[in-house]
Amino acid sequence: MINQTESLRIAYLTPEYVTEPKFDGGLANYLARITPFLHEHGHHPEVFVLSNRNESLEHNGVIVHRVKGVVATSAQVIHRIIKRAVKLRFDSTVQMRSGARCLATRLLQRHREHPFDIVQGSDYGATGLYIPRGRDFPFVTRLSYFRPFMRECAGVASTVDHRIAEHLERSSVQRSDICYGPSRRIAEVVRQRWNMPVEIIRPPVQILNGDRPEDESVFREQIGGKNYVLFFGRVCRVKGADLLASIMRPLLEEDESLHLVLVGREQPEGIVEKNRAELGPYANRLIHIGRLPHPQLFPVIRHAKAVLLPSRIDNFPNVCIEAMQVGQVVIGTREASFDELIVDGENGFLGSTESIPSLTAAVRRALNLSPTQHSQFGDAARRTLQAFVPEVTIPALCDFYRTVIARRSSRN
Structure with missing residues (x-):
């Protein structure tokens, strides 16, 4: 023994x-x-x-x-x-x-x-x-x-x-x-x-205490002061990357300053261009950045208005945890174990891949948060991670x- x-x-x-x-x-x-x-x-x-x-x-x-x-x-x-x-x-x-x-x-x-x-x-x-x-x-x-x-x-x-x-x-x-x-x-x-x-x-899950080195060069050079919703991780169908244009197009129509930023490697190639085609006149507001190391990734997560992760299936997703670590508001899906991390309306928002309007509505709710409310959601997200x-x-x-x-x- x-x-x-x-x-x-x-x-x-x-x-x-x-x-x-x-x-x-x-x-x-x-x-x-x-x-x-x-x-x-x-x-x-x-x-x-x-x-x-x-x-x-x-x-x-x-x-x-x-x-x-x-x-x-x-x-x-x-x-x-x-x-x-x-x-x-x-x-x-x-x-x-x-x-x-x-x-x-x-x-x-x-x-x-x-x-x-x-x-x-x-x-x-x-x-x-x-x-x-x-x-x-x-x-x-x-x-x-x-x-x-x-x-x-x-x-x-x-x-x-x-x-x-x-x-x-x-x-x-x-x-x-x-x-x-x-x-x-x-x-x-x-x-x-x-x-x-x-x-x-x-x-x-390691709670970030602010002493991790960060490199803002990619954020400054490719995004700057833009207003954006972020998707990061593998750019593939399993992660719902093919749904991004359908979810975001109504929001880009409503707010001409809003952008969609994708960070990650395409698997297979072609998903980003498919999203551009579906965005039509708003295609120029999609920014794709390849895979980033964490010191360059975290500033991109931190400065986003919200993080959209419409996965069809996931397994206690690292991307959700990483976004919550920096106090970001995450929009996830009920089908993909995000509901084991997110309480809808308290520390993030939930929708369904079977209902694109539900995900659009969830992103809209996140974008409508005041700075104080956004901070409260971020604090709640960090508290959730304390259990892990x-x-x-x-x-x-x-x-x-x-x-x-x-x-x-x-x-x-």
């Missing part, structure tokens, strides 16, 4: 992390937040991330093992034969299996050298697919993505490759002792579709880990 106060050695398997240049998603940022907090609380987290090289390094006090996801030659040959014979592609499947295998190999090697108390994987990328069933450590999975639902919300047709990838991710989750997620929304979906029990454990500070959430997560460890020990 592990002592309730002793430190834990925790391994995290992930397809993405902030040390890798092409990754900036929610999973990468979540792990980049949680692992330093665990380290500060006396624990020993180590991250195993898919990379283009094999090496170990230290990042913010945390050991990170970069693992090269090498596709076996036999798998490459089989994939080429299938593509030529039946014109089917299995890129996701091949990459997922090879990545999961390489992560498991490196993890087990490290575990033999310095045993872990517990290992955590993600559903995204099927990171636990090759974790041995006869292992001598507990394995938990955090639900970060749930591919079938995300694909449906993205409006992407199901292919054979997609269905196999979804099967692999489900198989990976089924190997775990237990799974958990940060939001009730995703937990409910997984319970219904996969018939699996899901714990809910909130992620840690590391002093609360890290002990809760570690208690969860210890419970899983104890259950497995009692069975063995």
